[in-house]
Amino acid sequence: MNAETKHLIQDFSESDQGLYDWVTQEWPDAYDIDVSNDPQAQYEFHVLGTEIVRNERTAGYIIEEGEKQSKKVFGPNGEVEYEDIPHYLSDMLQRNRKLVMKLEDNLGISRKKRLENEQQQDATEIMQSFAEVGRGLVQKSDKEYDPTEWETDGNT
Helix, strand or coil, X not given: CCCCHHHHHHCCCHHHHHHHHHHHHHHHHHCCCCCCCCHHHHHHHHHHHHHHHHHHHHHHHHHHHCCEEEEEEECCCCCEEEEEEECCCHHHHXXXXXXXXXXXXXXXXXXXXXXXXXXXXXXXXXHHHHHHXXXXXXXXXXXXXXXXXXXXXXXX
8 A cells, every 4th residue: 555656755765856856857858858748748757757766665675675585385294494585576676677668668768769769860861861862863854855965976
């Protein structure tokens, strides 16, 4: 119940608030996204900031508690043995990291999406330059047809 977003935001520490503000206020400017005219992008940055804070808190908790925990199991002869198991929050942290990466992809700010956008812009620029060259060739050949232009010395 206390893991809900409203409780998380209410309990922000100073460093949590700084991280959240950095994501929600500075990232849009850094990636040239105008959130004042795009409420969906503003909401996605809010969600992204909240999930990044959640990840940092979870990772810190796992580090404090230890990555592995022991579980008491009974062996085949009935004696008690201890088995190492991953921390119960590790799976949740991994899923949350994937969520953050998906949010970054949706906003177009992940490294992969930015590279794709740059490649698309490069391809567009190449196509525009080909179009300009073609237009130049067409404009140069927009004169009246003159059959004598192609005649040589008359031996043809």
